[in-house]
Amino acid sequence: MKVYLFLSGLFLNLCLFGQNKYISSVSIPDSTKKISKDSATQFAEIIQASEMKRMVYYLASDSCEGRELGTKGNDRAADYIAHEIEQNGIPKFGLNPSYFQPVNFKWISWDNIKLSINDFEYKHMWDYLSIPRENKNLNVNTDEIVFLGYGIETSKYNDYKNLNLKDKVIIIYNGEPTTKEGKSYLTGSSIPSSWSLNLDLKLDAAKRHGVKCILIIEDKFKELVDLNRLKVLSPTVVLDIDEKPENEIVNVIHLSPWVTTKLLGSSLKKLIKNRDKIKRTGRPQSLVIKTKLGIEQHKLEQQVIGRNILAYIEGTDKKDEVLIISAHYDHIGMRGKDVFNGADDNASGTTTVTQIAKAMQYAKSIGKGPRRSVLCLLVTGEEKGLLGSMYYVNNPVFPLSSTIADINIDMVGRIDDKYKPNGNYVYVIGSDRLSSKLHEYNESINAQYSHIIMDYTYNAENDINRYYYRSDHYNFAEKLIPAIFFFNGTHEDYHRIGDDPEKIDFNKMEKIGRHIFLLAWKLANAEKRISVDRK
Incomplete structure (x- = not known):
């Protein structure tokens, strides 16, 4: 996640006296209610903690050198992710078929x-x-x-x-x-x-x-x-x-x-x-x-070429409409000989998106794929100012007018101080900012399948952390594309050398990943696309 720095205490004071337009409560599911089982949950179960662990351990290894934009480690991580996508049976696409969208940067x-x-x-x-x-x-x-x-x-x-x-x-x-x-x-x-x-x-x-x-x-x-x-x-x-x-x-x-x-x-x-x-x-x-x-x-x-990574699962009868599921795969690199591995930030989100793509492709391979197309988008340059996603929304592979929503995943592998030791929670940000239906879908999926505590605290308009503005979903929201952001909070290793794979709770990641898959499945298969009814 991008660090957001500001000095103005005045801004904080003004926010604290502002009125909350958006939900900021904690939604606790009824744990006595039976969890549904259907074909959607069977596809969600393709997402496995063991596979997530394998991917995170590679992406957050010293060989990827902290995955900073413009480094060999970042390129190595991008090639690895593309290889995973290919191994999962997802084909390259485009006029010149590729898994990559080149992005030109300047240092x-x-x-x-x-x-x-x-x-x-x-x-x-x-x-x-x-x-x-x-x-x-x-x-x-x-x-x-x-x-x-x-x-x-x-x-x-x-x-x-x-x-x-x-x-x-x-x-x-x-x-x-x-x-x-x-x-x-x-x-x-x-x-x-x-x-x-x-x-x-x-x-x-x-x-x-x-x-x-x-x-x-x-x-x-x-x-x-x-x-x-x-x-x-x-x-x-x-x-x-x-x-x-x-x-x-x-x-x-x-x-x-x-x-x-x-x-x-x-x-x-x-x-x-x-x-x-x-x-x-x-x-x-x-x-x-x-x-x-x-x-x-x-x-x-200095000119630097980065790469966004694209895993595209074409839909069926509504294939011209596209749902995006995003995460950034870059991190902050090295300082001297110290490697900032970024296991939680954001190998966890990158892995989750890649595994969701795998589950979507499996459904398609047996003739039960999503009605709308799904683009799993792994972006670079987030740590430099949400730059990879900014480039995408200004150079979209699919028209923004056909993009129904963005589901963004950033830091879903750890448990913050508020919830220790209980990992059965996730912070949800942005769900009701543009579309009431997006929020409704997330809650209904949770009640029917997931039974995770949905904490909307950081969705408050006066949130002093400003998390709504600090990850890649925000670039989509600025274009009036409904966006929802899943996040598990910060911890003592945030942007420090201790953000390592052995501290990740992979069972928790699996549960959140399956919930997000089921939300994506609902969005991709609904009779009507969700609409923007709030601004």
């Missing part, structure tokens, strides 16, 4: 980065911070910069008014002007405006005025560096078609308080005086500052 890192003040060079990530993806190649040598308050441009408050800033370097404060009582001049209340929460607004304003580079004074510089360390030390990965044009980028450098004092020199007192006047009056105050500043920024870009 971006700093090749050279320097910042000097009065010919003294300062240290990146100690004195200042600049993130490769947020910048373009730049060379600056200037004898002056412009203090521009907070870098805000609105009808109520405008730092840019009557100023020509084309090709200038500006320095601004984070946030927005407030009174001594802490009220924003923009909102008139203690709740700040979007200018405090969304840096892009300030970058867009600077771009409109032709600014060359923005320097931002960061009171919490250390926390900012800690939050963004991996974005600098590890290459940033983007889809090759996902980069902003160079003319749409304004370079941005975050300054520590200490290096800010060095940059401003004798002008520091004037700047503080101007800032205090802004707070006192609510009116912009700019200042031209004489200082010798040098900036060099040059990026290194």
